[in-house]
Amino acid sequence: MPLTGKQKHFLRGLAHHCKVSVTVGAAGLSNNVLQEIDSALQHHELLKIKLPVSGRDERRNLATQICDRSRTDLVQLVGRICVIYRAGDEPIIKLP
Numbered sequence: 001m002p003l004t005g006k007q008k009h010f011l012r013g014l015a016h017h018c019k020v021s022v023t024v025g026a027a028g029l030s031n032n033v034l035q036e037i038d039s040a041l042q043h044h045e046l047l048k049i050k051l052p053v054s055g056r057d058e059r060r061n062l063a064t065q066i067c068d069r070s071r072t073d074l075v076q077l078v079g080r081i082c083v084i085y086r087a088g089d090e091p092i093i094k095l096p
Contacts, residue, residue: 003073003085007095011075014093015046015083023050029065037070041086045093046075049082 003011021040024033040047049066051059063082067074072084087093 003075003095008075010096011046011085011093012083015048015075018046018048020048020050020081022047024052024062024066026052028052029062029069034066034069037066037084041070041072041084042088045088045091046085047083049084051080051082053080 021044022033022036037047037049049063051062054062059080059082060077063074063077063084066072066082067084070084070086072086075083075085077083085093087095
């Protein structure tokens with residue numbers, strides 16, 4: 001189920017004070033990076049990911065690939081920072 005605007009606003013507020021959990025290098029989206037994202041999502045549900053230096057469209061495409069392959073929702077994409085969310089089996093974050 002896609003996130004509503006109110007839910008995204010709530011999650012952006014929570015993510016503001018979080019540090020970057022995963023960094024995608026110049027090699028792009030490898031299986032190791034996806035495993036790290038999946039592992040971090042199981043513990044935190046909300047992640048900040050730092051994307052490699054590239055054009056705006058390339059970063060948007062990479063963020064979309066991350067969301068598709070990790071079954072997450074894109075909360076925010078600002079510059080090189082991408083925020084994603086996936087609820088756990090027993091959600092830690094209670095969405096409005």
